[in-house]
Amino acid sequence: SKKRKRSPADEGDSKRSKDADTIMLHYDARPEVERVMRQESPIIGLKNFNNWIKSVLFANFCHPALASGSVQRSRLGPKKAPITRGKVLDLGCGKGGDLNKWAKAHISEYVGLDVASMSIDQARQRYESFRGPRFDATFAACDCYGVSISTALDPDKLSTPFDVVSMQFCMHYAFETEERARCMLDNVSRWLRSGGVFVGTIPNSGQLLSRLRDSPNHSFGNNIYNIRTDTPVPSDNELPKFGFRYVFWLKDAVENVPEFLVLWDDFIRLAAEYRLVLKYRKEFHDMFTEFSEHSEFGPLMTRMQVIDPHGDSKMDEEQWEAANIYIGFIFEKR
Numbered sequence: 001s002k003k004r005k006r007s008p009a010d011e012g013d014s015k016r017s018k019d020a021d022t023i024m025l026h027y028d029a030r031p032e033v034e035r036v037m038r039q040e041s042p043i044i045g046l047k048n049f050n051n052w053i054k055s056v057l058f059a060n061f062c063h064p065a066l067a068s069g070s071v072q073r074s075r076l077g078p079k080k081a082p083i084t085r086g087k088v089l090d091l092g093c094g095k096g097g098d099l100n101k102w103a104k105a106h107i108s109e110y111v112g113l114d115v116a117s118m119s120i121d122q123a124r125q126r127y128e129s130f131r132g133p134r135f136d137a138t139f140a141a142c143d144c145y146g147v148s149i150s151t152a153l154d155p156d157k158l159s160t161p162f163d164v165v166s167m168q169f170c171m172h173y174a175f176e177t178e179e180r181a182r183c184m185l186d187n188v189s190r191w192l193r194s195g196g197v198f199v200g201t202i203p204n205s206g207q208l209l210s211r212l213r214d215s216p217n218h219s220f221g222n223n224i225y226n227i228r229t230d231t232p233v234p235s236d237n238e239l240p241k242f243g244f245r246y247v248f249w250l251k252d253a254v255e256n257v258p259e260f261l262v263l264w265d266d267f268i269r270l271a272a273e274y275r276l277v278l279k280y281r282k283e284f285h286d287m288f289t290e291f292s293e294h295s296e297f298g299p300l301m302t303r304m305q306v307i308d309p310h311g312d313s314k315m316d317e318e319q320w321e322a323a324n325i326y327i328g329f330i331f332e333k334r
């Protein structure tokens with residue numbers, strides 16, 4: 001495997017904890033699996049379902065915000081030029097797995113940041129080999145929970161505000177300390193326009209807590225995932241608001257990586273300090289119920305191989321159970 005090189009995201013790493021380094025190194029080490037090989041994954045049904053959930057969140061809640069964003073015409077001239085709209089900031093963008101989803105909204109600009117510099121290299125390569133609609137894209141390595149994103153970007157990238165900020169399956173890593181959670185929220189809100197959308201997916205703290213408490217060895221899961229804490233879970237009034245650590249394992253994806261609980265009600269109150277107001281929150285199973293019969297998102301399930309052409313799910317019971325660890329949310333900036 002390729003050796004990891006030092007990157008700008010390493011700046012300030014003396015301040016970063018051992019857990020934050022473990023998280024970064026884990027994602028840096030995960031190889032990019034070719035699309036064909038990907039289909040061989042034992043949890044491909046779950047991966048496709050998670051991608052469908054993100055597509056629904058983006059198309060249903062973010063496309064309107066992008067369409068009302070600033071209009072840009074290409075240099076081809078007004079007649080031939082496609083109109084592209086809207087700027088997206090993807091924090092914790094990983095290997096750029098959502099580029100295609102954003103292309104479908106005909107965005108004009110995308111900025112993807114991640115602490116894992118090898119993932120950033122792969123995201124850039126994915127963009128360069130991309131054959132879909134064109135848009136400007138910038139990628140940079142950045143610890144988005146430790147420093148201002150302005151330290152990783154040219155000032156012109158931040159001169160007009162973003163219409164959408166996206167954080168997919170990554171925001172919970174910020175909840176190690178209050179300082180990191182606040183740094184993350186400042187990065188989300190500062191460059192988001194009023195009326196812009198903050199879209200995310202995170203583990204469901206209510207479900208995690210009740211299942212950990214129900215288990216005699218503070219651990220739950222099945223053959224494809226496991227969540228455990230080192231010590232028994234304290235009562236609600238003794239739970240720390242930040243730094244409640246658990247370890248997550250997901251077959252063929254996440255190798256016992258430390259994560260941090262996002263206590264939902266506290267998070268809403270904290271987000272409000274950054275002018276972010278909750279618009280939508282749902283568990284993934286409930287999003288499936290809400291959108292699987294939808295005229296656009298129902299057929300999309302077949303195209304994204306969540307279900308096969310006969311209408312049968314590609315997820316077995318264990319993947320379906322793992323899918324509901326997560327919730328999707330939408331905030332609007334006031």
Ligand code: SAM
Nearest residue numbers: 027092093094097114115116143144168169170
């Ligand atoms: N958002 C992508 C997606 O949905 O495919 C990647 C999700 S992956 C589960 C979590 C990502 O969060 C990893 O790429 C990881 O490097 C990134 N991450 C973790 N801590 C971060 C930090 N402090 N700053 C930026 N990215 C971070």
